[in-house]
Amino acid sequence: MDTLRALSEVTVPDPRSEGFAVLEPEVDGYRPKTIEDHYASISRVTLHAAVPEEVRQHFETTRNLLLYSWFVYRFIPVAEFHAACTLEYALKIKTDGGIKGLYRLIEHAIEMGWVSERGFSGWHHRERTRATLEDLSEMMSGVGEQRVRFHDEPYDFLKKLQESIPEMRNEYAHGSSMAHSGGYAKLEVCAEFVNQLFDEAEGPPRGSEVT
Secondary structure, eight states: OOOOOOGGGTTSOOTTGGGOEEEEGGGTEEEEOOHHHHHHHHHTOOOOTTSOHHHHHHHHHHHHHHHGGGTOTTHHHHHHHHHHHHHHHHHHHHTTTOSOSHHHHHHHHHHTTOOOGGGOHHHHHHHHHHHHHHHHHHHHHOOGGGOOOGGGSOOOHHHHHHHHHHHHHHHHHTOOOOOOSOOHHHHHHHHHHHHHHSOGGGOSOTTOOOO
């Protein structure tokens, strides 16, 4: 069981954090994951300047929670929960507080066209994977007509987000023992959602100071 860290071990990495490897293309092999790798994965996920400052500040807490999970592994679910809360906060501001509930807020954002599946890295990754699988299928069959069309499989990316983000938030909010690796993907999807809500081309929102 995880307990309060001894004062002498406050800055000692959690053993689980160092239990992963990173592919190193230069040497054609793997090396142990470092805090620099962890930091790099987090620091590249940002909110642009057109997002209200109070939302950006909220998200910085999320990033710091995930950063310090290097030392306290169970900060990962806390960071994921906080990322979902940042999204809900942004949606409340976007809708002027007129809609209650994260599920309905996300549903409204989708209906209003504020977000697009093409604005999410996860959607692009899925499409690249499906295209690769189709190419492999064609190569293995040797006959174009026998190619498996993976794109025929119905998959509503935005609907999945609408269902999964509130589900994840609620599980953590009502108490959960779940602890898992990473946290980067949920951090990224929440950031990309928020960034789409506020058009960067329009500049900073009125009354929001850019720092």
